Amino acid sequence: xxxxxxxISFFRRQVVQKKHNESKLKELYTQRETLNIKADxxxxxxxxxxxxxxxxxxxxxxxxxxxVIGKREExxxxxxxxxxxASVKYDVVSRELSAVNEDIxxxxxxxxxxxxxxxxxxxxxxxxxxxxKSIGTQAAEKILRAxxxxxxxxxxxxxxxxxxxxxxxxxxTSNSIxxxxxxAEDWGALDLMGGGLLSDMxxxxxxxxxxxxxxxxxxxxxxxxxxxxxxTIHTDMQISIDGFLCFADYFFDGLLADWAVLNKINxxxxxxxxxxxxxxxxxxxxxxxxxxxxxxxxxxxxxLNDLIVKATITD
Numbered sequence: 001x002x003x004x005x006x007x008i009s010f011f012r013r014q015v016v017q018k019k020h021n022e023s024k025l026k027e028l029y030t031q032r033e034t035l036n037i038k039a040d041x042x043x044x045x046x047x048x049x050x051x052x053x054x055x056x057x058x059x060x061x062x063x064x065x066x067x068v069i070g071k072r073e074e075x076x077x078x079x080x081x082x083x084x085x086a087s088v089k090y091d092v093v094s095r096e097l098s099a100v101n102e103d104i105x106x107x108x109x110x111x112x113x114x115x116x117x118x119x120x121x122x123x124x125x126x127x128x129x130x131x132x133k134s135i136g137t138q139a140a141e142k143i144l145r146a147x148x149x150x151x152x153x154x155x156x157x158x159x160x161x162x163x164x165x166x167x168x169x170x171x172x173t174s175n176s177i178x179x180x181x182x183x184a185e186d187w188g189a190l191d192l193m194g195g196g197l198l199s200d201m202x203x204x205x206x207x208x209x210x211x212x213x214x215x216x217x218x219x220x221x222x223x224x225x226x227x228x229x230x231x232t233i234h235t236d237m238q239i240s241i242d243g244f245l246c247f248a249d250y251f252f253d254g255l256l257a258d259w260a261v262l263n264k265i266n267x268x269x270x271x272x273x274x275x276x277x278x279x280x281x282x283x284x285x286x287x288x289x290x291x292x293x294x295x296x297x298x299x300x301x302x303x304l305n306d307l308i309v310k311a312t313i314t315d
Contacts, residue, residue: 007124008147014117016155017110020162020230025107027229028100031222035097042090049083092215099219103226146304153297156231160290163227167283170220173213174276178269180210185265210268217275224279231286 125147129140187203 008121008128011117011121011124012147012151012154014114015121016151016158018114018117019155020159021107021111021114023229024226025104025111027226028104028107031226032097032100032104035093035100039090039093039097042086042093046083046086046090049079049086052079053083088211092218095215096219096222100222103223143304143307146300146307150297150300150304153293153300156293157290157297159227159230160286160293163224163231164283164286164290166220166224166227167279167286170217170224171276171279171283173217173220174272174279177210177213177217177272178276180206180213181265181269181272184210185269207265221275221279224282228282231289 125144129144184203184206187206
């Protein structure tokens with residue numbers, strides 16, 4: 001009987017992986033469609049903002065008007081900031097879209113390799129059923145039902161663990177962002193006290209680090225949400241998870257020159273702390289869910305073992 005159990009266990013793991021990939025792929029297709037629409041809109045914003053900059057830098061009537069009233073440089077600074085912010089947002093979405101496409105390719109490749117696993121699993125179960133019936137036991141159906149329950153619970157455990165790994169990775173990155181912002185805040189305070197060029201450069205260096213990490217965190221948050229596709233969560237938490245996809249948008253609002261002001265850095269810290277709190281809340285829920293699912297899985301394995309032992313003794 002061990003021979004059948006090994007085959008069933010192998011194909012069952014493949015079936016679990018196939019179903020998980022199918023759910024992920026469905027979510028990824030939806031994300032790709034949304035990101036394509038978003039990228040198109042941001043590309044237009046980026047081009048429009050650059051046109052405004054070019055108009056003021058050139059010899060247009062708009063440039064002449066602001067030059068006459070003595071506010072050309074002030075207006076040009078604002079337009080440059082808006083153009084750069086639009087460019088940053090477009091770059092973030094482009095990286096997200098690239099990451100989603102890579103995930104799609106990976107899932108599709110795995111699914112091609114697993115396309116026959118369900119038939120193989122069904123055949124292995126049929127072979128085991130025949131073997132059990134051949135020795136005259138009446139426990140065949142109970143054993144098969146226990147196998148199916150174990151299969152479902154193993155799938156849940158795998159999905160919860162993968163979601164936890166994604167959440168922990170996002171949490172670590174959010175900690176790194178806070179560290180960079182804290183350093184920028186310290187150098188910014190020194191800059192206000194006359195720290196000079198060195199403190200100003202150090203402050204912006206840490207802000208650059210934070211910007212790069214936020215772009216990476218946005219990709220991680222999207223993957224975290226994807227891993228949660230098959231995990232059952234309550235409605236309030238679902239709303240929180242949906243917010244993961246917009247984090248970079250509101251983080252980069254009011255970017256650039258205003259960031260040099262300490263209260264803007266403080267606002268950015270608050271935004272990161274808020275998303276961090278949401279991540280921790282989901283991780284806590286997943287940890288509790290994993291513990292309960294693990295316990296149920298162990299109980300089902302005990303039930304299955306007892307059924308097999310009884311069937312063997314009976315026969």
